[in-house]
Amino acid sequence: MSDPTIRVREAARERGLSVVIRERPAASSLDEAAALLGIPAASIVKTLVVKRSDDTYLFALIPGDRAISWPKLRAVVGVNKLRLPEPELALAATGYERGTIVPVGSTTDWPIYADERIVGERIAMGAGAHGYSLFVDADDLLSSYGAVVADISA
Structure with missing residues (x-):
């Protein structure tokens, strides 16, 4: 079987991003994944695919111990309506x-909005396949994708 994280690795290399991808046992929650990785939940960053009313998307990067703040995100994006898409739409939008x-290797480079709390941190996030985690310096990720950094969580 081929490595399911190849697309992520190749996309990181193309952007000059240094990433480490670690295989881990399946986790049924973010807290369980944090325990398996031996890191605090805040160090795992959730990549949320968010749908705009014009059928385009964006990525919201939120620390694992926090939730997305819809009013804050709408204000930063400058729109009145945002929502989480159905799983099949998220898959179609990102692959x-x-x-x-994870934004790295997404089939479309949607804009990234990152919560300011991840700046300066080494973070873990999805790696494109179940049972894997990607580790990256948040600042490198944010700068390589031109992310908008703001207070977007609660």
Whole structure:
């Protein structure tokens, strides 16, 4: 069987991003994944695919111990309406299943909005396949994708 994280690795290399991808046992929650990796939940960054009313998308990067703040995100994006898409729409928009989504290697480079709390941190996130985690310096990720950094979580 081929490595399911190849697309992520190749996309990281193309952007000059240094990433480490670690295989881990399946986790049924973010807290369980954090325990398996031996890191705090805040160090795992959730990549949320968010749908705009014009059928385009964006990525919201939120620390694992926090939730997306819809009013804050709408204000930063400058729109009145945003929502989480159905799993099949998220897959079509990114090429990744929920729980594995990462901006790196997404089939479309949607804009990234990152919560300011991840700046300066080494973070873990989805790696494009179940049972894997990607580790990257948040600042390198944010600068390589031109992310908008703001207070977007609660």
